Amino acid sequence: MYEDDDNEPDLDRYDTAAGYQPPDPYAKQREEARKALAAQSSDSMLETRPAGEWIARRGDRKELPSELYRSFWNEGELAILFGGKGSGKSVLAVQIAQSIALSASKVLYLDFQRTKRQWTERYTAPSLVPGKLPVRHRFPPRNFIRAGLDWDGTIPDDFKNDADHFMRHSVLDKLENTGARILIVDDILWLGRNTARVMKTLKFWATAYDLSILVLAPMKPRRKRMPVTLEDIAGTRQIAELADSVFAIQPSTFGSEYRYVKHLASPRTIIHDTANVLTYKLERSVDTLVRTLPSPVSSLPSLVSPAPFLGLTDLGPSVENDHLRDYAREALELEERERKALLKIRTRSARTAIAESFLTGEYARYLKG
Numbered sequence: 488m489y490e491d492d493d494n495e496p497d498l499d500r501y502d503t504a505a506g507y508q509p510p511d512p513y514a515k516q517r518e519e520a521r522k523a524l525a526a527q528s529s530d531s532m533l534e535t536r537p538a539g540e541w542i543a544r545r546g547d548r549k550e551l552p553s554e555l556y557r558s559f560w561n562e563g564e565l566a567i568l569f570g571g572k573g574s575g576k577s578v579l580a581v582q583i584a585q586s587i588a589l590s591a592s593k594v595l596y597l598d599f600q601r602t603k604r605q606w607t608e609r610y611t612a613p614s615l616v617p618g619k620l621p622v623r624h625r626f627p628p629r630n631f632i633r634a635g636l637d638w639d640g641t642i643p644d645d646f647k648n649d650a651d652h653f654m655r656h657s658v659l660d661k662l663e664n665t666g667a668r669i670l671i672v673d674d675i676l677w678l679g680r681n682t683a684r685v686m687k688t689l690k691f692w693a694t695a696y697d698l699s700i701l702v703l704a705p706m707k708p709r710r711k712r713m714p715v716t717l718e719d720i721a722g723t724r725q726i727a728e729l730a731d732s733v734f735a736i737q738p739s740t741f742g743s744e745y746r747y748v749k750h751l752a753s754p755r756t757i758i759h760d761t762a763n764v765l766t767y768k769l770e771r772s773v774d775t776l777v778r779t780l781p782s783p784v785s786s787l788p789s790l791v792s793p794a795p796f797l798g799l800t801d802l803g804p805s806v807e808n809d810h811l812r813d814y815a816r817e818a819l820e821l822e823e824r825e826r827k828a829l830l831k832i833r834t835r836s837a838r839t840a841i842a843e844s845f846l847t848g849e850y851a852r853y854l855k856g
Contacts, residue, residue: 612795
């Protein structure tokens, strides 16, 4: 391409630029940031291990969680129980708390829904003996701890007029004072207006303080006789997304006293799905024993509670669609079909009788007359 060396480009002139880096205009800022990071605490929110070491060994009971409420809620999990007003979610939550407390585990139940008088009315009944005081239900004396709202509206200066922060601090304070490692919250709206932030906080608590948490949540207005889904939880979608387990309690069209419980989300295989929901009857008894949930400890006998206890009696599994049927409409439709069938039979019988009279000549006598 080139006729002689004099016309070739001078490639050697770039040799002196080898390794050259232009000045870094942010070098000073980078060095200051590096020093600041080094000066910070070495504490971290994260733990790292080889993947195989995260698998619990068979003998490590602490790492193998047990069931707190059947397959719906296990130790160490953040679970959501939701339902509409009057669905019985508080009744179920108290019954779960009692069952756990009877198995020698301490439960802190945050009840923001009922006053002392309302709680008393729910768990007392008139005595069968005239003139005697009402019969009170006997809860486990030490392991079932109920916390009710007791606040005059003032917020300490440390919380900078943030009532939600003050509430969350109050919950942690009661957990520490009671030593409870199982927390039931009735319901989520009382822990903060930002429910996504509340769920993240509870998730951190479950991990950092080795807690098992069950949170009650409301339900959106919805069409009747439709299967319940995750979309029916009131509030942000993150309530369901941040929970380990989600289950719902719903009224049944069997009757006003019947309920069913359906599992909607879980890190494990879901047993009680739409084809296998649990059926309950909501009832209280004055002169008989009301059976509560089976004990999570196999060595304990089936748990019974003295009357009066407003609870849910287990009737076994069923299909969700059976709880959604309009039985009143079906009964009317059946009655109408039977009426039409009977009318058809009577009409057919009348025609048959007329035809037979023609054949025997009996009808002709009426014509002559």
